[in-house]
Amino acid sequence: MTLHHYLILAALLFCIGLMGAFTRRNAIVVLFSVEIMLNAANLNLIAFWRYGDNPALQHGPLFTLFAIAVAAAEVAVGLALVIAVYRHFRSVDLEVMDTLKEE
Amino acid sequence: MSLLGGGIFKGMAVTLRNFVGSYFYKDRLTTNDYSWRPSDKLPQHAGEYPKEEGEQLRDTTTVTNYSRNFPMLLHDGSEPMDTIRCVACQICERECPPQCIYIEKSTEKKENAGGKPQFYPAKFDIDVSVCMSCQICVEVCPFDAIVMNSQFELSTPDRFGGLLLRRDDLLKSNDYYHNIHPEEAAARDKRIAEEKAAKEAKKKAAAEAARKKAEEKAKADAEASEGTPDIQEDAE
Amino acid sequence: MSEQIAFWILSAIAVLGALVAVRKRNLIHGVFALMIFFAALSGLFLLLLAEFIAAVQILVYIGAVGILLLFAIMLTERVAGDDGRRMTSRGWFWGLVVAAAVFVVLLLPAIQQWPTPEVTQAPDPSVEELGHKLMNPYVMTLEVLALLLTAALIGAVTAAQGMRKPKEEGSPE
Amino acid sequence: MSLELIRDILVATVPLLLIFPTLFAFTTWLERKALARIQNRIGPNKVGVPLTRYGGRFSLFGLGQPMADGIKMLFKENIVPRDADRLFHLLAPILALIPAMLVLCFLPIDFPWINNIQDSVKAFMLDGAVIFFFAITGLNTLAVFMAGWASRNKYSLLGGMRAIAQMVSYEIPLVLSAVIVVMMVGSLNAAEIANAQAGWNWFIFTPWGLAAFIIFFIAALAETNRSPFDLPEAESEIIAGYFTEYSGFKFALFFLGEYIAMFAISGLAVTLFLGGGAGPGVAALPWLSVIWFLVKIFALIAVMIWLRGTLPRLRVDQLMGFAWKFLLPLSILNIFIAGSALHLLAGGRLAGLDEKQPILRQLMEGANPLVVAGLWIGALLILYVAANGLNQLSRAKVRPREYKYAE
Numbered sequence: 001m002t003l004h005h006y007l008i009l010a011a012l013l014f015c016i017g018l019m020g021a022f023t024r025r026n027a028i029v030v031l032f033s034v035e036i037m038l039n040a041a042n043l044n045l046i047a048f049w050r051y052g053d054n055p056a057l058q059h060g061p062l063f064t065l066f067a068i069a070v071a072a073a074e075v076a077v078g079l080a081l082v083i084a085v086y087r088h089f090r091s092v093d094l095e096v097m098d099t100l101k102e103e
Numbered sequence: 104m105s106l107l108g109g110g111i112f113k114g115m116a117v118t119l120r121n122f123v124g125s126y127f128y129k130d131r132l133t134t135n136d137y138s139w140r141p142s143d144k145l146p147q148h149a150g151e152y153p154k155e156e157g158e159q160l161r162d163t164t165t166v167t168n169y170s171r172n173f174p175m176l177l178h179d180g181s182e183p184m185d186t187i188r189c190v191a192c193q194i195c196e197r198e199c200p201p202q203c204i205y206i207e208k209s210t211e212k213k214e215n216a217g218g219k220p221q222f223y224p225a226k227f228d229i230d231v232s233v234c235m236s237c238q239i240c241v242e243v244c245p246f247d248a249i250v251m252n253s254q255f256e257l258s259t260p261d262r263f264g265g266l267l268l269r270r271d272d273l274l275k276s277n278d279y280y281h282n283i284h285p286e287e288a289a290a291r292d293k294r295i296a297e298e299k300a301a302k303e304a305k306k307k308a309a310a311e312a313a314r315k316k317a318e319e320k321a322k323a324d325a326e327a328s329e330g331t332p333d334i335q336e337d338a339e
Numbered sequence: 340m341s342e343q344i345a346f347w348i349l350s351a352i353a354v355l356g357a358l359v360a361v362r363k364r365n366l367i368h369g370v371f372a373l374m375i376f377f378a379a380l381s382g383l384f385l386l387l388l389a390e391f392i393a394a395v396q397i398l399v400y401i402g403a404v405g406i407l408l409l410f411a412i413m414l415t416e417r418v419a420g421d422d423g424r425r426m427t428s429r430g431w432f433w434g435l436v437v438a439a440a441v442f443v444v445l446l447l448p449a450i451q452q453w454p455t456p457e458v459t460q461a462p463d464p465s466v467e468e469l470g471h472k473l474m475n476p477y478v479m480t481l482e483v484l485a486l487l488l489t490a491a492l493i494g495a496v497t498a499a500q501g502m503r504k505p506k507e508e509g510s511p512e
Numbered sequence: 513m514s515l516e517l518i519r520d521i522l523v524a525t526v527p528l529l530l531i532f533p534t535l536f537a538f539t540t541w542l543e544r545k546a547l548a549r550i551q552n553r554i555g556p557n558k559v560g561v562p563l564t565r566y567g568g569r570f571s572l573f574g575l576g577q578p579m580a581d582g583i584k585m586l587f588k589e590n591i592v593p594r595d596a597d598r599l600f601h602l603l604a605p606i607l608a609l610i611p612a613m614l615v616l617c618f619l620p621i622d623f624p625w626i627n628n629i630q631d632s633v634k635a636f637m638l639d640g641a642v643i644f645f646f647a648i649t650g651l652n653t654l655a656v657f658m659a660g661w662a663s664r665n666k667y668s669l670l671g672g673m674r675a676i677a678q679m680v681s682y683e684i685p686l687v688l689s690a691v692i693v694v695m696m697v698g699s700l701n702a703a704e705i706a707n708a709q710a711g712w713n714w715f716i717f718t719p720w721g722l723a724a725f726i727i728f729f730i731a732a733l734a735e736t737n738r739s740p741f742d743l744p745e746a747e748s749e750i751i752a753g754y755f756t757e758y759s760g761f762k763f764a765l766f767f768l769g770e771y772i773a774m775f776a777i778s779g780l781a782v783t784l785f786l787g788g789g790a791g792p793g794v795a796a797l798p799w800l801s802v803i804w805f806l807v808k809i810f811a812l813i814a815v816m817i818w819l820r821g822t823l824p825r826l827r828v829d830q831l832m833g834f835a836w837k838f839l840l841p842l843s844i845l846n847i848f849i850a851g852s853a854l855h856l857l858a859g860g861r862l863a864g865l866d867e868k869q870p871i872l873r874q875l876m877e878g879a880n881p882l883v884v885a886g887l888w889i890g891a892l893l894i895l896y897v898a899a900n901g902l903n904q905l906s907r908a909k910v911r912p913r914e915y916k917y918a919e
Contacts, residue, residue, distance in 0.1 A: 011445035020361025022434025050387040073491035079411040080495035086415040394643040402650035466639040
């Protein structure tokens with residue numbers, strides 16, 4: 001296995017996530033898609049660490065660890081927002097929540 | 104302040120005592136190997152159980168530890184269907200809370216125990232897997248036709264039909280009833296007899312009254328219509 | 340050889356899982372597909388000898404994020420999917436185009452100097468080393484992260500709880 | 513992939529797959545017997561030697577019961593509700609069993625045959641074995657939710673939601689109490705943790721270790737849905753919870769998964785706190801360590817059965833309050849105590865200790881008995897006072913019940 005295998009896989013996964021984020025209406029699915037993109041990025045980080053010059057420094061896992069923690073925080077806040085929005089609009093459809101004012 | 108969590112240890116001590124005690128003290132083990140006939144080792148208060156298959160227990164209490172109580176139909180004589188008390192009035196079917204009774208009325212009448220022509224149940228099924236032994240059917244029956252049986256060993260390998268008791272399974276003689284629940288049956292019979300006697304006395308009184316009335320009327324009529332005998336003949 | 344077999348199987352599972360997750364109408368099915376994707380990615384991390392990250396991936400993504408998503412779905416929409424309604428957004432075509440374009444852009448640098456030599460030198464997969472790194476040079480980052488997580492926790496609770504409107508005087512209720 | 517590797521994998525896994533399900537069958541019998549005796553009953557005693565007419569006469573205390581149960585389960589009708597999600601309904605029991613089976617590999621049981629295989633196949637030699645254990649145990653939650661959701665039954669769904677809330681909550685004290693051990697040993701490697709406790713240096717024989725073990729055991733009861741935390745399957749409230757709609761072999765798989773999870777988490781408790789396979793006579797006969805390990809597991813399971821026979825079920829709000837308001841602060845306080853005790857014991861010497869060796873053993877060897885006794889009393893006193901305070905705080909404010917008609 002070479003670095004390129006992992007890079008191409010990560011690019012593919014990232015674009016699947018992008019596609020989901022662009023094409024779905026459901027806010028929760030959009031959140032899924034963002035998670036997929038984040039994971040693809042993590043895969044890249046680990047692959048660069050593994051095939052990089054100085055793996056003993058453990059920079060890849062460290063960075064990924066931080067990214068995972070931030071992603072967890074992001075999901076928690078994101079889902080809380082989705083629930084708050086759902087309570088307001090009775091829907092998680094992104095095309096319904098297109099107003100800036102309270103109706 | 105009591106020790107935090109001490110209640111748990113107290114409870115655990117109780118269960119440990121039970122666990123160990125059940126190996127050493129026979130009177131702790133109140134249960135019995137239910138599928139084998141009880142041996143003499145069984146403690147006294149465990150309840151009675153037939154010593155042989157098919158044996159009927161004389162039991163003054165309605166419930167023993169091992170019996171199950173489901174309704175049965177009473178008849179008075181040797182030929183069950185000739186002397187069946189049930190007249191298929193379907194009150195019990197309507198009143199049954201879990202609706203486990205199914206009755207079909209006969210199309211023609213037939214002489215019953217009292218010698219009167221009556222309807223009889225062409226079908227009388229009780230699903231004892233549904234029955235909850237509430238005895239409401241016994242209480243509502245105006246004919247004393249349905250009472251509680253007391254049975255042991257009801258288990259069956261037949262999943263669907265085995266616990267659906269048909270009319271002929273349910274029919275039991277009054278003697279059998281006297282055998283299993285002597286006091287209750289005697290009380291019931293006494294009450295029936297009293298009611299019958301009261302009814303007969305009432306009937307007699309009514310008949311007497313009617314006779315008297317008729318006599319009086321006849322007398323009066325005779326007095327009033329001495330001159331018109333044709334009419335009286337018509338009235339008769 | 341076994342590494343290559345594992346790579347191809349895991350990457351196929353990951354791609355399929357991600358595709359199903361973003362395309363499935365039934366959201367619960369979607370979440371479980373997403374978890375399969377996470378699990379496959381964890382396997383890939385193991386393959387890359389980052390075993391701690393693989394464990395954390397399962398612990399955080401499947402154990403926490405997945406459960407959170409399930410809860411969010413159960414609390415909001417009808418789970419069986421947007422019955423009969425349009426699943427895609429208005430500009431879905433342009434979305435696809437942009438995604439494809441991004442893929443091409445990402446692919447171009449990746450396939451330059453195509454056959455790179457395989458690296459045989461394995462990094463030291465010691466969790467202990469990682470721990471020392473976290474506790475020594477990166478301890479400040481860790482603390483900031485802890486602060487962030489706490490803040491996110493509180494924020495999430497307040498956001499999800501919703502602002503209680505003060506009851507207006509004489510409002511018919 | 514070489515043939516030797518495949519052989520080693522088989523040697524490492526197949527015995528586990530054989531031993532633990534066998535023990536499971538035995539445990540169900542043991543549990544039924546013990547519960548029966550606690551309730552002054554006899555328990556299963558009929559099934560005897562199979563395929564003989566007089567089998568029942570030689571029933572050997574009903575030891576044939578698990579086999580009879582298994583055969584019955586295999587041949588029972590498989591019923592799937594009409595509106596159920598058929599795929600998930602099928603997958604859920606499998607998903608419930610797999611993580612439970614998988615984590616067995618992380619227990620450092622020194623089977624005699626395991627010494628001959630290469631290290632890369634021994635899962636418990638993995639550097640992060642303990643964290644993998646917790647990660648994979650967490651997957652059980654998903655199976656429970658899957659079963660509850662796929663059944664299309666409101667009781668199942670209620671059970672599933674309860675299970676998720678419970679498992680997610682109790683995972684935190686579980687992990688936090690394990691953290692103390694990891695802190696002492698300085699490694700996540702299961703084999704290293706077990707080895708660090710050689711020579712009666714078990715973690716349960718330290719004050720913080722004892723407290724952590726109690727917290728761990730309570731949380732483990734909740735993680736495996738054992739009584740008194742069996743709310744997800746509370747039969748008097750929600751029939752059977754998430755496996756209400758399961759019958760036949762799928763139900764058996766759930767049952768198996770639950771018991772295997774019990775073994776696994778007891779095994780982890782043994783590894784972390786009870787010295788792994790350590791015990792008298794191990795030095796002379798190495799295979800005794802396997803026996804000791806299993807004996808310790810069974811001792812913990814016996815306590816679980818005993819507790820099941822003793823305690824009534826908690827209410828949902830009590831359950832969550834207990835995890836978040838009682839166990840979690842206590843376990844954090846315990847970590848704090850353990851850390852400060854470590855520094856107190858070491859004095860200024862912490863820098864002088866050998867980093868590669870377990871800190872605990874070095875401390876134990878050089879400690880003054882008076883200081884150790886003081887630590888015991890001090891730590892347990894602090895924890896007890898804290899627990900009492902938390903108990904007062906977390907107790908639900910309930911108005912005393914008024915009896916209208918009692919008097």
